[in-house]
Every structure is written in structure tokens, then in C-alpha cells.
Amino acid sequence: MKKVLILLLSILLAPELKSQDFHFSQFYAGPLNLNPALTGSSELTRMGINYRKQWPGLDFDFNGYSAFIDHYSFDLQSGIGLVANSYNEQNMSLNTTELGLLYAYSLKVSDFASLRMGTQITYARRSGNLENLIYGDQIDVFNRSINPNSIDMLEQMDPFGYLDLGVGVMYANPDFWIGISGYHLNNPKMLNSTYSDFEFLPIKYGIQAGWEKELGSAGYWSNDRDRYFSIMGNFKKQGVFSQMDLSAQTKYDSFIFGLGFRGLMSKNELKNYESLIGIFGVPLQNGVILGYSYDWMISQVGANTKGSHEFSLRYQFLAGNQKRRGQRDRILKCFDYKF
Numbered sequence: 001m002k003k004v005l006i007l008l009l010s011i012l013l014a015p016e017l018k019s020q021d022f023h024f025s026q027f028y029a030g031p032l033n034l035n036p037a038l039t040g041s042s043e044l045t046r047m048g049i050n051y052r053k054q055w056p057g058l059d060f061d062f063n064g065y066s067a068f069i070d071h072y073s074f075d076l077q078s079g080i081g082l083v084a085n086s087y088n089e090q091n092m093s094l095n096t097t098e099l100g101l102l103y104a105y106s107l108k109v110s111d112f113a114s115l116r117m118g119t120q121i122t123y124a125r126r127s128g129n130l131e132n133l134i135y136g137d138q139i140d141v142f143n144r145s146i147n148p149n150s151i152d153m154l155e156q157m158d159p160f161g162y163l164d165l166g167v168g169v170m171y172a173n174p175d176f177w178i179g180i181s182g183y184h185l186n187n188p189k190m191l192n193s194t195y196s197d198f199e200f201l202p203i204k205y206g207i208q209a210g211w212e213k214e215l216g217s218a219g220y221w222s223n224d225r226d227r228y229f230s231i232m233g234n235f236k237k238q239g240v241f242s243q244m245d246l247s248a249q250t251k252y253d254s255f256i257f258g259l260g261f262r263g264l265m266s267k268n269e270l271k272n273y274e275s276l277i278g279i280f281g282v283p284l285q286n287g288v289i290l291g292y293s294y295d296w297m298i299s300q301v302g303a304n305t306k307g308s309h310e311f312s313l314r315y316q317f318l319a320g321n322q323k324r325r326g327q328r329d330r331i332l333k334c335f336d337y338k339f
Contacts, residue, residue: 022064022087029312032068032083035168035181036118039104040072040079048314057306060090079104094128113173120166127159162188181206202239256281274299287316
């Protein structure tokens with residue numbers, strides 16, 4: 001019965017959820033989805049993929065896929081990237097596919113810091129099958145049952161596409177970074193269904209910040225530049241919804257361990273402490289970084305959803321300028337391995 005109630009909740013919220021962006025727990029493992037200013041931030045050629053399976057305990061779950069590639073040119077002081085995303089919800093077959101082109105310019109403000117400015121243009125396409133929608137008059141709360149018939153008109157959704165614009169700015173030095181981003185700045189027009197009016201995708205605002213400490217000052221930590229501790233935050237607001245992701249991670253030689261927290265707040269002041277997130281990663285010597293995270297639900301949705309699984313893989317190679325590779329005033333190590 002709990003599964004049925006949770007499924008009902010997710011279906012009832014669908015009209016709102018379909019206008020919100022899909023989010024990854026390993027938010028820094030998909031930098032081009034986090035802030036356009038991060039395009040080329042590794043000052044290498046970098047490619048990666050992300051996969052998220054959300055709520056596998058329900059009969060109908062959510063899946064997200066993302067792939068990206070970016071490169072930094074020292075001559076142009078610019079990064080250019082390409083990102084492809086696909087999100088789907090199985091119950092109503094709601095599908096969103098995106099292809100985005102990104103550009104970022106890096107302005108050196110000191111020997112140890114830079115100001116990065118980025119922009120993004122995306123073409124998105126959406127489709128869905130709304131025959132499985134459940135309307136309010138079908139739900140009998142007292143008997144906990146669903147009437148198969150409804151007096152409401154069943155909606156149909158034809159595939160539609162739209163252009164989407166985003167921008168971002170980020171200040172970073174080797175130990176600290178802070179950035180702001182904005183997506184859907186053109187409020188793209190979306191056609192929900194045959195019988196409804198146009199809806200505009202709300203602007204999403206984001207603030208990203210982090211601090212990193214190199215562990216290597218004393219004892220057996222000394223002379224080791226490959227051990228770090230970092231704290232990261234990612235705040236997002238879109239429409240009436242806002243969300244905060246917090247993550248603390250430690251890189252110790254060939255392993256990465258982390259713990260994250262996700263909290264949700266609504267305009268009705270109904271706080272929802274959604275998930276605790278466990279993170280594990282392995283950075284290999286050949287430039288490959290593997291990551292896995294699990295979201296343990298602590299909200300009222302509960303353990304019946306069986307949380308969420310997320311996988312990431314990145315590969316970094318081909319430094320733009322081998323002579324200057326690794327110099328402290330060039331490489332922003334805070335974007336080297338994050339999840």
C-alpha cells in the first residue's frame with residue numbers, strides 16, 4: 001500500500017515536475033550541466049558520462065543520462081564544449097532530450113585566480129504519453145482505491161522542441177571557488193498537450209561554491225600533493241521550488257570518499273530533508289575517474305523507493321600546453337576530481 005501511495009504522490013506532482021530540471025547527486029561530475037563557466041575548467045580535453053536511476057523501488061522509475069566533452073585552448077583562453085542529456089519517466093513516458101553547445105572565456109585576475117564567464121545554447125525536444133494520468137476524481141482517499149473512469153478529458157501530448165539559453169560566471173583560485181548560473185533565460189515556450197495553453201519553462205538560478213584543503217603539511221602526509229579534503233555546495237531555485245546540495249569529500253591517494261545531503265524547501269515552508277548521499281570514487285593514473293553514489297531517502301517518501309543509484313565516468317587527457325601543465329597558477333585543481 002505504501003508503494004501505491006508513493007506512486008500516487010509522484011503522479012499527482014507530475015504536472016509540476018515535468019517543468020523542473022533533472023538533477024544529479026554527483027553534480028561536479030557533470031560540470032557542463034552545473035555552470036556554463038566550467039567549460040574547459042580542467043584546462044585539458046575532458047569527456048564524461050553520467051547515469052542516474054531514481055526510485056527503482058516503484059513500479060515506474062526515473063532515469064537520467066548525460067554525456068559531455070570539452071576542451072581548453074590556451075591561445076584563445078577559452079573553453080568549448082558539447083553536452084547531450086536524456087531524461088525519462090516511465091509511467092507517462094515523459095521524455096526530454098537536449099543537445100547543448102557551450103563556450104567559456106577565462107580571464108586571469110591574478111597569478112593564482114581566474115574569472116570564468118560562460119554561455120550555453122541548447123535545443124531540447126519533449127514527448128510523452130499521458131494516457132496513464134490519474135485525475136483527482138478517480139482517487140478515493142478513504143478506501144485507498146482508484147476508479148478507472150474519469151469525467152476529465154484525457155490529454156494528448158505531441159512531440160515539440162524549443163531553444164534554451166543559459167549563462168554562468170565563476171571565480172576560482174586553487175583553494176576556493178564561487179559561481180552563479182542561470183538557465184532557461186529566454187523562458188522557452190512549451191506546449192503541454194492538445195487541450196492546454198502554452199506554458200513557459202521557469203528560469204533556474206544556481207549558486208555554486210566550495211573550499212578545498214590540501215592534506216600534506218605534517219607527518220606521513222608530508223610531500224604528498226594527492227590528498228585533499230573539500231566541502232562543496234550547490235543551491236538551485238526554479239519556479240516555486242528550491243534545493244540545496246551539500247557534499248564533503250576526501251581524496252586519499254587512489255580513492256575518493258564522500259558524504260552528501262540534499263534538502264528541499266517549498267514556498268509553503270514545508271521543509272523536506274530528502275536524502276543522505278554516500279559517494280565513492282576511483283581516479284586512475286591514465287586520467288579515468290570512476291564514481292558511484294547512492295541516495296538514501298530520509299524524507300516522507302521513505303525507503304520503499306529504494307533510493308537512487310548514480311554512476312559517473314570521466315576521462316581527462318591532452319593538455320593544451322604541455323610546458324605549462326601542472327603549474328599552480330594555471331591549473332585549478334578544485335575541478336580535477338569532484339563528484
